Amino acid sequence: MRMSMRIKHVVVLLAMAGLLGAGMGTAAARADGVPVAYNYSFWGDTVSSPAPYLPAALLNGRDLGVGPFKEPNDLFVTADGDIYVLDSGNNRIVVLDRQLQPASVIDSFVRDGHEDTFANPQGIFVTDDKEVLIADTGNRRIVHLDRQLHLVKVIESPESELLPANFVFQPVRIAADKAQRLYVLAVGVFDGFMEFNADGTFTSFIGANRVRVDPVELFWKRISTREQRSRMVLFVPTEFTSLDMNEEGFIYATNGDQWGETIKKLNAHGNDILRREGYFSPRGDIRYTASAGPSRLVDIDVADSEIYSVLDAKRGRIFTYNGDGHLMYVFGGLGNKRGEFNTPVAIERLGDDFLVLDKALGEITLFQVTEYGSTLNEAVRSYYRGDEERAVELFRKAVDMNANLEFAYSGIGKALLRQGKYAEAMQYFKLSMDQRNYSKAFQLRRKEVLREYLPAVLSAAMAVTAGLLLLKKLRKMLRRKGAATLE
Amino acid sequence: MSKALVRFPFYLIFHPFAGYWELKYEQSRKANLIVSFAILVLMAATNILSSQYSGFVVHLYNPDDMNSLMEIVYVAVPVLFWCVANWSLTTLMDGEGKFVEIFASTCFALIPMIIIRFPWIWLSNAITLQEAAFYYFSESVAVLWSLYLLFVGNMTVHQYTPAKTVGTMLLTVVAIGFLAFICLLFFSLLQQIVSFVTVIYQEISLRY
Numbered sequence: 001m002r003m004s005m006r007i008k009h010v011v012v013l014l015a016m017a018g019l020l021g022a023g024m025g026t027a028a029a030r031a032d033g034v035p036v037a038y039n040y041s042f043w044g045d046t047v048s049s050p051a052p053y054l055p056a057a058l059l060n061g062r063d064l065g066v067g068p069f070k071e072p073n074d075l076f077v078t079a080d081g082d083i084y085v086l087d088s089g090n091n092r093i094v095v096l097d098r099q100l101q102p103a104s105v106i107d108s109f110v111r112d113g114h115e116d117t118f119a120n121p122q123g124i125f126v127t128d129d130k131e132v133l134i135a136d137t138g139n140r141r142i143v144h145l146d147r148q149l150h151l152v153k154v155i156e157s158p159e160s161e162l163l164p165a166n167f168v169f170q171p172v173r174i175a176a177d178k179a180q181r182l183y184v185l186a187v188g189v190f191d192g193f194m195e196f197n198a199d200g201t202f203t204s205f206i207g208a209n210r211v212r213v214d215p216v217e218l219f220w221k222r223i224s225t226r227e228q229r230s231r232m233v234l235f236v237p238t239e240f241t242s243l244d245m246n247e248e249g250f251i252y253a254t255n256g257d258q259w260g261e262t263i264k265k266l267n268a269h270g271n272d273i274l275r276r277e278g279y280f281s282p283r284g285d286i287r288y289t290a291s292a293g294p295s296r297l298v299d300i301d302v303a304d305s306e307i308y309s310v311l312d313a314k315r316g317r318i319f320t321y322n323g324d325g326h327l328m329y330v331f332g333g334l335g336n337k338r339g340e341f342n343t344p345v346a347i348e349r350l351g352d353d354f355l356v357l358d359k360a361l362g363e364i365t366l367f368q369v370t371e372y373g374s375t376l377n378e379a380v381r382s383y384y385r386g387d388e389e390r391a392v393e394l395f396r397k398a399v400d401m402n403a404n405l406e407f408a409y410s411g412i413g414k415a416l417l418r419q420g421k422y423a424e425a426m427q428y429f430k431l432s433m434d435q436r437n438y439s440k441a442f443q444l445r446r447k448e449v450l451r452e453y454l455p456a457v458l459s460a461a462m463a464v465t466a467g468l469l470l471l472k473k474l475r476k477m478l479r480r481k482g483a484a485t486l487e
Numbered sequence: 488m489s490k491a492l493v494r495f496p497f498y499l500i501f502h503p504f505a506g507y508w509e510l511k512y513e514q515s516r517k518a519n520l521i522v523s524f525a526i527l528v529l530m531a532a533t534n535i536l537s538s539q540y541s542g543f544v545v546h547l548y549n550p551d552d553m554n555s556l557m558e559i560v561y562v563a564v565p566v567l568f569w570c571v572a573n574w575s576l577t578t579l580m581d582g583e584g585k586f587v588e589i590f591a592s593t594c595f596a597l598i599p600m601i602i603i604r605f606p607w608i609w610l611s612n613a614i615t616l617q618e619a620a621f622y623y624f625s626e627s628v629a630v631l632w633s634l635y636l637l638f639v640g641n642m643t644v645h646q647y648t649p650a651k652t653v654g655t656m657l658l659t660v661v662a663i664g665f666l667a668f669i670c671l672l673f674f675s676l677l678q679q680i681v682s683f684v685t686v687i688y689q690e691i692s693l694r695y
Contacts, residue, residue, distance in 0.1 A: 043549050430543055439544045439616035446613070 037331055039404060040286055042279045042433040047404040052320075052329035052373030053354055055339030057100070057366040061087070064102050066094050069362035073122045074173070075346040075355055078130060083348070083355065085364065086124040086134070091117055093124065093134070100366070106132070109143065109151050116151075118143070123173040123185070133182065135171035142171050142184065144200075155182070158194070158202030173242055177249040185253075190237045192270060193251065207270035209237040209255055242346075246302040254297035254310055262297050263310055263321075278325035278407065279433070284312045285319075295319075299346045305384035307377070309347055311356070316341045318354065322380045326407040329373060332356065339365060352377055372401045379411065388415040410434045417441050422448060492518055496526070500598050503636055507643035510595065511588055520587065523594035529601050531562040537604060542611030545619050569593055572662035573641070576655055582645035592640030599632035 039049045061069040070089025077083050081098035092107035108117045119138025126132050130147040142155040157169045171194075173185035180198035183206065191205035213235055221229055243253045250273070251266040262283045265274035280286050284295025295312035302308045306323025316334035321327055333340045346357040352374055354367040369377065379394035392415040395408040402408075413428030414437060422445035429438035495514065499506030510519060535558045538548055570590045577584055584592070603625050611622055642652040 043551070433547060435544050435547070436616060442544070443615045446615075 037329060039327055039330065039402075040280060041404060042406055044280070044286060046287055049329065049402045049404060050372040051331065051370055052376065053318075053331045053367035054370055055365055056353070056368035058338065059096075059100060059364040059366065060362055061094070064094070064096070064100075066102050066105055069094075071359055072357055072362055073345055073359060074124045075348045075357045075364070076124050076126050077348040077350050077355065078126050079128065081350060082126070082130075083350065084124055084126055084132070085357070086121055088120050088122060089362075091119060091121065091138075093121075093132070106145075106149055109145055109149060111151050111154065123171065125174045125176055127176055127180075128178070133174050133176055135174045135184065137170050137172055137187075140169050140171075142174060142182065142196075142200075153200050155196060155200040158196070160202050162191075162205065163202070173240075175243050175245040175251065177245055179249075183243060183245070183251055185240050185243055187239075190239060193240065193243065193253070193266075205270075206268075207240075207251065207253065207264065207266040207272070209240070209257070210260065211235050211237045212257075212259060241297060242299040244300050244302045244308075246306070246308075247304065252300050252302045252308055254300045256296055256298070258294055258296075262295070263300065263308075274325065275323060276325045278321065278327060280327070282310070282319070282321045282325050282327070284310060284317070285315065298344075301347050301349055303349050305381045307380060309349070309354070311344055311347045313344060316344050318347055318356065322407075323384060324407075328376055328380065331367065339367070341365065372398065375401065376405075376408075379408070383411055383414075388418060391415055406432045408432070410437065413437060413441065417444070492522060496522055496595060496598055499595055500602075500632070500636060503639040504643065507592060507595075507640050510591060510640075511584075511644055516587055519591040523591045526594045526597055526601065527562060527566065530597050531559045533601050533605050533608070534558045534562060537608045540608050540612070542614060544614060544616050545611045545622050566590075566593055566597075568663045568666055569659065572666055573655070573659045576658055576662055577645050580651075580655060582647065582655070584641075584644035588644045589641075592644045593637065596633050596636035596640050599629045599636065603629035603632075 037049045037051045038046050041047045061067050067090070069085065069087045072085055073088040074086040075083070076086075082103070083096040083100070085094045085096065087094055090107075092105055094102060095104045095106065097103045108115050110116070118134060118136050121134050122137040123135035124132065131152065132143075132145045132149070134143045134145070136143050140157060144152040144154070146152050157167070168188070170187040171184045172187055175183045177183070182196040182200075184194045184196065186194055189205070190208065192208035193206050195203050195206050197203055217233075221232060224232070238255050238257050240253045241256045243251050245251055249268075251264075252274075253264045253266060255262055255264075261272065261274070261276075261281060263274060264272045267273050274282070276282065284297055288294060292314070295310075295317070296314040297310045298313040299311040300308060301310075307320060307328070309318055309320040311318055311332075316332050317330055318332045319327060319330050331339075332344070334342070341356060341358045341361075343358060343360040344356050345359040348355045348357075350366070352369045354369075356365045356367065357363075358365070375394050375398045379391055379398055382388075382394060383391035392412050395411040395415075398405055399408050399412070409428045410432035413425045413432065413434065416422075416425035416428060417437065417440065422441045425441040426438055426445060429435075429441055495506075495509075495518075499510065535555045537546070538553060538558060541548075570586065570593055573593075574584075574586045574589050576582075577589070607622055607625055611619075614622060638649075638652060638656065641647070641656060642649060645652070645655070647655065
């Protein structure tokens with residue numbers, strides 16, 4: 001069944017490619033070099049979509065004049081557009097300005113009057129005040145520098161009864177909220193993120209992943225002896241792979257699981273509050289071959305208006321979702337062409353553009369937003385701000401460019417619903433397969449229709465009944481009269 | 488005559504014991520068969536219309552997966568399987584029913600699934616998500632009613648005790664599983680034979 005459907009899809013795709021080729025005089029790939037992106041329909045089919053982002057530039061250390069990057073691991077872009085590249089292999093941080101020109105290189109700091117350096121740092125975070133936090137993994141510490149790059153504090157092996165005695169602190173990713181609390185992703189910590197106070201003391205863990213228990217393995221564990229059990233694999237929660245923080249201080253995190261929810265939005269209690277109202281819960285690719293497996297998410301970047309993007313290291317794709325969990329667009333891929341990567345490790349938004357860091361090649365690809373991408377971004381933003389008229393206008397424009405964009409119809413429908421155009425809204429909700437909102441629109445439409453026609457219908461019914469009763473009475477009277485005359 | 492033809496099924500679903508008795512001993516076989524086939528046709532029609540016209544709040548359908556011919560098969564094949572399996576079992580288990588009677592009783596049991604679900608095809612277009620509970624409730628009522636009729640029909644046609652009827656019905660389901668398996672095996676073997684013969688023909692025709 002599944003197989004035959006695949007074949008059917010292939011046939012349809014081939015037929016479509018043929019039509020396209022016939023229509024535009026090109027082969028299956030577009031002649032203008034625009035890679036065709038995809039999205040997922042309500043039914044889980046892959047549907048084509050215009051490219052949301054196109055590669056615009058390739059940055060590497062040599063061209064920038066700072067020497068080649070060596071296994072860079074992380075990237076951070078501040079609100080005003082400064083780019084911090086964590087060049088792990090060279091134990092330094094290269095800062096680029098908005099024009100992508102090198103501004104400075106941080107490779108050491110002064111601690112207690114001595115020069116100190118980094119050792120294979122893995123994570124970087126820059127606060128709004130441009131204070132730099134570095135997960136100095138090789139030195140097993142976190143380094144906090146102020147905006148003049150003077151040392152503020154160093155957090156070294158935290159002590160707590162929550163931590164085992166032989167705990168080795170190896171921070172790899174780091175984020176800070178507005179209250180200067182630090183959230184640290186450390187190697188070998190299965191209890192979630194480590195939370196540190198502003199003064200650098202360890203307070204607690206937050207947002208542990210769930211343990212998945214394999215029933216078969218559980219059965220074998222049940223019937224094995226303690227000796228055997230001690231040699232078996234433990235059921236431990238998986239580690240996170242990355243984190244980012246949005247403006248409101250919520251942590252967005254990804255984990256490398258092959259099952260369950262791989263993207264989470266954690267509140268202060270560590271509860272997952274990510275909205276999953278889309279056609280599929282956000283987790284990267286939903287169609288994949290059994291041998292390739294699902295997406296392995298390694299980085300996440302939150303933009304404004306609850307838009308967030310995740311990076312799939314397995315297939316090198318970047319998936320962007322809106323706050324409701326609808327897949328907005330997908331781009332990227334593994335390969336040798338421009339706009340494709342070898343080992344992507346980090347993504348960051350630079351305004352509406354994207355930076356993707358490739359670890360093995362030591363390159364950063366700059367993706368510039370296309371008209372389609374920016375229309376969609378703006379539409380989602382306008383809707384989030386509550387500017388519905390603009391949102392409808394932009395969603396309509398996006399739909400004109402990509403009729404397959406089902407969730408956009410829902411956006412148009414919601415605005416129409418609020419404007420009181422219920423019948424029209426119903427149409428759009430039907431297109432986006434949004435039963436709940438369709439039902440809402442329908443209820444209001446029904447009320448409207450009833451209010452319009454019910455009085456007339458009821459009056460007519462009443463008039464007819466009254467008329468019939470009168471007729472009956474008249475007949476009776478006439479009959480009685482007739483009877484009387486007969487007598 | 489034709490009036491009785493229409494009226495009898497309605498009498499049967501409200502008075503199943505008396506109705507099935509009449510079906511087995513008093514009604515003409517021809518009349519029963521005519522009504523049975525009519526019910527099957529109506530059932531298939533209801534399913535087809537339902538998959539196309541049911542309200543959006545209770546029914547999402549993928550146009551790619553719509554196939555009216557398959558809807559007919561989904562009605563005809565289960566009924567056929569049920570009847571064959573039931574007949575095969577009951578002949579061995581002292582059932583008094585003939586195949587025609589089993590077939591008719593099964594078809595008559597489907598009536599609630601038509602008369603309840605057909606109006607709901609149109610009604611479901613006029614309900615909201617909150618009111619959809621009524622829709623699902625009616626669907627369940629239809630199914631339970633049909634199951635009850637199937638039970639009574641089986642009991643009356645074969646002159647079984649209630650416990651034996653339940654047992655037979657469960658065994659019938661198992662037998663359907665076997666039937667399906669054997670059918671699958673048969674067709675797969677047939678396919679292999681056909682491909683074997685065609686390959687030999689190809690071989691020969693290419694050589695000489």
